[in-house]
Structures are given as C-alpha cells and as structure tokens.
Amino acid sequence: MLFKILRVPDLVTLGNALFGMMAIFSAFSGNADLAFIFILFAAIADGMDGFLARRLPNSVIGEYLDSLADAISFGVAPAAALYFIYGYSHPYTMAIVSCFYLFCGILRLARFDTKQKTIPDFEGLPITASAVVIASYLLIVDRYVQFYGVVAIMLLLSFLMVSEYPYPKLRGSKAMGFAAFVFVLPIISYFVLPAYLPIFSTAMFLMLLLYLESPIMRIPRKYYEE
Incomplete structure (x- = not known):
C-alpha cells in the first residue's frame, strides 16, 4: 500500500493539508477567525516538515x-476563506481577486519545483508567507480590516509570488525558533486569551511587512540564518 512508503515528514505534510481543509470548512461555517488560525497551524506544519526532512529519511x-x-x-x-467572507457583498471582485491569487500561488509552487536553484534564497515570495500575511491581517482589530485593503494585499502578494525578487530562507535554529514563537502566540491567544489575539496578530503582520520589504531593504541574510 502507498501508506507504507510514508515517512514522518510526510505525515506532518499531510497534517499541513488537513489544517488547510479545516480552514476551508471553518470559513464556510462562518468562523473566519478559526479559519485563519488553522492557516497558521498549517504554516507551522509546513516549517516542521521541512525541518524534519533535512534530518530524517524521506520518501x-x-x-x-x-x-x-x-x-x-x-x-x-x-482564497476560499476570503470569498466566503466578502463574496456576499462583492461577489465578482472577490471571485476574480481570489482566483488570481490562487493562480499566482500555483505558478509560484510550480516554478519552485521545476526551476534550477541558482541562489540560496527563494525566488519570489513563498506562498506560505503570502497566506500568513493574509491570516495575520484578517486577525487584527476589525476596524482596520477593510475590503479594499484585503484586495490590495492580495494583489500585492500575487505579484510578489510570481516576481523574481529574492526572499531569504529561514535556516538557523534561532531564526526558526523565533518565527515559531511569533506564529504560536496568536494561536494560543485565540484559545486562551482572545482579547490579546489582535495584538499578537498585529505584531506578526508588521514583522511580515518587514519580510515583504526585505529585497528592497537588502536585509542581510545572516539575520535569517542565526
């Protein structure tokens, strides 16, 4: 059976996909915040499977x-979560923007899988980072989340994913540990201290904006490796 060839990193990857499906189900059920929390869970799983794949046998x-x-x-x-949220009021605009985001994300993944790696960085914004930017923005204080702000962010992320801008990879244990800490805080606050969720989400969103600007700011790679 196919299940016999799966290894530990593969199981974590399947967990990533499971969290993605739970995000879709949550958004469809009207629980938008939980949907974006599941996307953060998926991002943690995505980071873990890469970490484990470098240290354990792979399939x-x-x-x-x-x-x-x-x-x-x-x-x-x-893309689906945002359509479920805004589709009732802006069905055509949200459908077009969501599909465009999805197309750019798929193209980004296809390029990553097929292109020869000539630089140690990502070429174009990783799709994981794009989704986390969206999740962190939608989890901040409601009055700062505006429909056209969502549209602008999605279009910007779509462009960055298919661009050739270099984005540093998180490699060092310190960098990855800090990223995990930043991701975990909103998740814990959602379940334990909901009043702090907008605060932690805003902090995450602002940090991600720095990452989006890293090709322009030329932040030294060592800060992502240490």
Missing part, C-alpha cells in the same frame, strides 16, 4: 506531497 513522494499540501493550505484555503 520518494515527499517533495511532491509538500507542494500539493501547500497549494491547499496556502492557495485554496485563504
């Missing part, structure tokens, strides 16, 4: 499985 399908899971959790899930 022959691991790399392909990862891209399929990413397409669900960071392409389909945020």
Whole structure:
C-alpha cells in the first residue's frame, strides 16, 4: 500500500493539508477567525516538515506531497476563506481577486519545483508567507480590516509570488525558533486569551511587512540564518 512508503515528514505534510481543509470548512461555517488560525497551524506544519526532512529519511513522494499540501493550505484555503467572507457583498471582485491569487500561488509552487536553484534564497515570495500575511491581517482589530485593503494585499502578494525578487530562507535554529514563537502566540491567544489575539496578530503582520520589504531593504541574510 502507498501508506507504507510514508515517512514522518510526510505525515506532518499531510497534517499541513488537513489544517488547510479545516480552514476551508471553518470559513464556510462562518468562523473566519478559526479559519485563519488553522492557516497558521498549517504554516507551522509546513516549517516542521521541512525541518524534519533535512534530518530524517524521506520518501520518494515527499517533495511532491509538500507542494500539493501547500497549494491547499496556502492557495485554496485563504482564497476560499476570503470569498466566503466578502463574496456576499462583492461577489465578482472577490471571485476574480481570489482566483488570481490562487493562480499566482500555483505558478509560484510550480516554478519552485521545476526551476534550477541558482541562489540560496527563494525566488519570489513563498506562498506560505503570502497566506500568513493574509491570516495575520484578517486577525487584527476589525476596524482596520477593510475590503479594499484585503484586495490590495492580495494583489500585492500575487505579484510578489510570481516576481523574481529574492526572499531569504529561514535556516538557523534561532531564526526558526523565533518565527515559531511569533506564529504560536496568536494561536494560543485565540484559545486562551482572545482579547490579546489582535495584538499578537498585529505584531506578526508588521514583522511580515518587514519580510515583504526585505529585497528592497537588502536585509542581510545572516539575520535569517542565526
């Protein structure tokens, strides 16, 4: 059976896809905040499977499985969630923008899987980062979340995903630990201290804006490796 060839990193990757589906189900059920929390769970799983894949035996399908899971959790899930939220009031605009975001995300994943790696960085904004930007923005204080702000962010992220701008990879244990800490805070606050969720989400969103600007600011790669 196919299940016999799966390894530990593959199981974490499947968890990533599962969180993506739970995000879609939550958004469809009207629980938007939980949908974006599930996207953050998926992002943590995506980081973990890469970490484990570098240290544990891999299966022959691991790399392909990862891209399929990413397409669900960071392409389909945020696009569907936003349509469920805004589709009733702006159906055509939201449908077009959501589909465009999904198309750019899929193209980004296809390029990552097929292009020769000539630089140590990502070429174009990773789709995981794009989805987390959307999730963190939708989780901040409601009065700052505006429909046209969502549209502008989605279009910007779509452009950055298919661009050739270099985005640093998180490699060092300190950098990855800090990123995990930033991701976990909104998740914990959602379940334990809901009043603090907008605060932690705003902090995450502002940090992600710095990452989006890193090709322009030329932030030294060492800060992502240490």
